[in-house]
Amino acid sequence: AxxxxxxxxxxxxxxxxxxxxxxxxxxxxxxxxxxxxxxxxxxxxxxxxxxxxxxxxxxxxxxxxxxxxxxxxxxxxxxxxxxxxxxxxxxxxxxxxxxxxxxNGKTVKDTDFAEVSSWIVQFFDLCLAKEANNKYPVARLKQWLGMMKKEFEQAQVLFDRIRAIKEADEVKQILLSFEQEMHS
Ligand SMILES: Cc1cc2nc3c(=O)[nH]c(=O)nc-3n(C[C@H](O)[C@H](O)[C@H](O)COP(=O)(O)O)c2cc1C
Missing domain, CATH: 3.20.20.70 (Aldolase class I)
Known part of the structure; x- marks a missing residue:
């Protein structure tokens, strides 16, 4: 309980x-x-x-x-x-x-936003697979980025890029190019 x-x-x-x-x-x-x-x-x-x-x-x-x-x-x-x-x-x-x-007595390593960006793409894909209505994944992603921007300034950058977008396909394209930028 x-x-x-x-x-x-x-x-x-x-x-x-x-x-x-x-x-x-x-x-x-x-x-x-x-x-x-x-x-x-x-x-x-x-x-x-x-x-x-x-x-x-x-x-x-x-x-x-x-x-x-x-x-x-x-x-x-x-x-x-x-x-x-x-x-x-x-x-x-x-x-x-x-x-x-x-x-486990190992070295404690902070993640970076490149790694987080891959998790974001994975999260978005999982939401899309679960939800036929494509409003939910976009809204959830914005909510998550809104919370993460306190900790990662790149979350604010990504948030600003998708802020005005409602279509999941369009958001997905932005996420993929952002992820590529982060890893280059
Ligand atoms: C995304 C999210 C989902 C949550 N879902 C539940 C829930 O289903 N049931 C519940 O009792 N609490 C839920 N909580 C509340 C947390 O379990 C926790 O009690 C609360 O956030 C306080 O912990 P914190 O200060 O570490 O956030 C949720 C919290 C978050 C952030």
């Missing part, structure tokens, strides 16, 4: 976690914010520790992990071995790989 810390406040957080455990959940992920807090930073990782201490099922910590350092920090503060990535995995698509490299 997955829970937030509460709706308006955190007063029932531990009770809710226990109810989830007693209800038969075998594991619990905690997004360390209330509903009212939305996505506002900071996530309250110390509350994940309180919940972890209150239940006996495994607890996964979630909220505001955007870098390897955040991953290490959330583990320290929450005491959890397991971490869920949300927006961090979208904004920084190699974040899970960086964490894996770190956990």
């Amino acid at each position: 997955k829970m937030r810390l509460g709706y308006e406040d955190k007063s029932l957080a531990l009770e809710c976690a226990s109810a989830i455990e007693n209800g038969g959940a075998c594991a619990l992920t905690v997004h360390a914010r209330t509903k009212v807090e939305g996505y506002e930073p900071p996530a309250h990782w110390e509350w994940v520790r309180k919940i972890r201490d209150a239940v006996s099922i495994p607890v996964t910590a979630n909220g505001d992990v955007f870098s390897l350092q955040d991953y290490l920090d959330i583990k320290t503060v929450s005491g959890c071995d397991s971490v869920m990535l949300g927006r961090g995995a979208v904004i920084r698509p190699d974040l899970a790989r960086q964490i894996k490299q770190y956990e």
Whole structure:
């Protein structure tokens, strides 16, 4: 199961976690914010520790992990071995790989936008294969680039090139030439 810390406040957080455990959940992920807090930073990782201490099922910590350092920090503060990535995995698509490299004692390497551009083409193809309606892939791609431009300035460049375009075929051509540019 997955829970937030509460709706308006955190007063029932531990009770809710226990109810989830007693209800038969075998594991619990905690997004360390209330509903009212939305996505506002900071996530309250110390509350994940309180919940972890209150239940006996495994607890996964979630909220505001955007870098390897955040991953290490959330583990320290929450005491959890397991971490869920949300927006961090979208904004920084190699974040899970960086964490894996770190956990396996390997050199941690940042991706570059050339590699990301290949993932973008792959993502777009997968969306096209799944969706007959071609509005969805284009809208999703714009949304993804909009999130990634915080981390990669080339995401803004690509976003600007497709901003006004609605047709999937046209977008695909732009993606392919952008990918070629990135790899040349
Ligand atoms: C693309 C995306 C899809 C998500 N889908 C779900 C979902 O289906 N169910 C859910 O409980 N949370 C969903 N979430 C919320 C995340 O699991 C997570 O709890 C939230 O984003 C907080 O983590 P963050 O601060 O790392 O983003 C989604 C988040 C993202 C970015």
